[in-house]
Amino acid sequence: MRHYDDKTCNVPLSMLDDSLEKRITDVYASPKLHQIKIEKDGKRVKHVQVLTYKELFYTDDKSNQRIYIQGEPGKSTFAVKLVHDWCKQNQTASAAPIENAAFGDLLTIHKFKLLFFITLRNSREKKGVAEMIKEQLIN
Numbered sequence: 001m002r003h004y005d006d007k008t009c010n011v012p013l014s015m016l017d018d019s020l021e022k023r024i025t026d027v028y029a030s031p032k033l034h035q036i037k038i039e040k041d042g043k044r045v046k047h048v049q050v051l052t053y054k055e056l057f058y059t060d061d062k063s064n065q066r067i068y069i070q071g072e073p074g075k076s077t078f079a080v081k082l083v084h085d086w087c088k089q090n091q092t093a094s095a096a097p098i099e100n101a102a103f104g105d106l107l108t109i110h111k112f113k114l115l116f117f118i119t120l121r122n123s124r125e126k127k128g129v130a131e132m133i134k135e136q137l138i139n
Contacts, residue, residue: 008117009084011077024077024084030102031074053082053108076119083117085109 010021033050050056057064069075081103089106109115116133123132 008080009087011080024080028077028081029074030081031072031078033069033078051102052105053085053103054105056103057108079117079119082109083115086112086115 009024011024011027013020013022013027033056035047035050035055037045037047039045048055056067069078085103085106086109089110116129116137118129118132118136122136126132126135
């Protein structure tokens with residue numbers, strides 16, 4: 001958790017200067033995420049807006065095996081906020097939800113024993129998740 005708190009929970013303010021950083025909690029704005037339904041003809045249709053970690057990670061109380069977040073800018077920042085929330089939740093004894101906040105249901109992510117934050121943009125040549133984890137987190 002210390003690794004993520006030190007290395008990941010800060011985001012650059014400028015793509016031109018990586019030294020200008022802020023804590024994710026200082027600059028975060030929740031993106032608009034929607035569940036996409038794939039029709040029988042292959043057409044993709046926006047379904048419902050996703051506002052909680054439970055809606056993201058579970059469908060009908062069953063764990064989603066795969067989750068893809070694609071679309072407008074903000075995906076990486078959302079992932080950093082997820083890492084921050086997971087670290088914060090696992091460092092404290094309190095599991096109280098954040099009132100009136102999108103993705104404030106921290107109990108949902110508290111259930112996860114492990115979290116690996118890997119960026120696909122830094123792993124274009126890698127084929128397996130284990131290889132990505134080794135390259136980005138261990139080496």
